[in-house]
Amino acid sequence: MPDARMLCFWVALCCGFVPFILGDIPANFTDQSLLEVPKNISVATTHLYLDHNYIHTLRKDGLAHLLNLQYLSVQYNQLSIIEKHAFRGTSLNKIVVSNNQLRVFPYLLDISDTLTSFRIVNNGLRVIKEEDLQGLNNLEKLFLSNNDIYKVPDIINILPSLYHLDFANLNMECCDKVFALTFFTNETLDVRLMPCSSPPELVGEIWWNIDPEAINKPCAVYEICVCFI
Ligand SMILES: *[C@@H]1O[C@H](CO)[C@@H](O)[C@H](O)[C@H]1NC(C)=O
Ligand SMILES: *[C@@H]1O[C@H](CO)[C@@H](O)[C@H](O)[C@H]1NC(C)=O
């Protein structure tokens, strides 16, 4: 049935379903000194690379015409703002925004049906909130290492599909603010071998040997001793 197949092909092209027939369609803008996301990206694009530029903001609906977009990488930029609905209209299943200056976890609910992997390594995150993650029902992998996170919600119960949490290279105050990390196993959590910077009795202890009850305690307030000699 060559005619029918040909018709299908043209319908698919016209309707923007190109990738299902032709495979991945990349648009590579790596290292182009960009200050903004370019406006001329082809609607057929499935994989968008914007690494090593100077982009500081992902704007609301800035990618909305890229309905086939599945993969976005904006690493090593100067991202400090991801506006609400920045990903609306796309089909993103993997996002990488590592090595930027993000202090706030972005709004991802617009792509909760498709998103399976989110990587926000080496930014300036301090806190992950329950509402940041609630509803991301297909998220399987979350990469948070190299941030300054001191407080996490009950991640494993909020994200029903999660099977890998990268929390490596973090020095933690091992108290009730991170207690939810004790619900993970060594198969699902990637954490430093000895991650506790406090309390003193847990410093140098191997995470997997620590009794969760030792972590389920209020964070101590340490006095800062300034010594004049
Ligand atoms: C994108 O372009 C950069 C620089 O030209 C190159 O190093 C990189 O391998 C390309 N990435 C992909 C996925 O094609
Ligand atoms: C798209 O825009 C970028 C910069 O915004 C420019 O460097 C590039 O040449 C443009 N590409 C096309 C195909 O017009």
Ligand SMILES: *[C@@H]1O[C@H](CO)[C@@H](O)[C@H](O)[C@H]1NC(C)=O
């Ligand atoms: C997790 O721990 C179990 C038992 O302690 C061990 O057999 C297994 O190899 C570990 N898996 C990983 C990925 O470290």
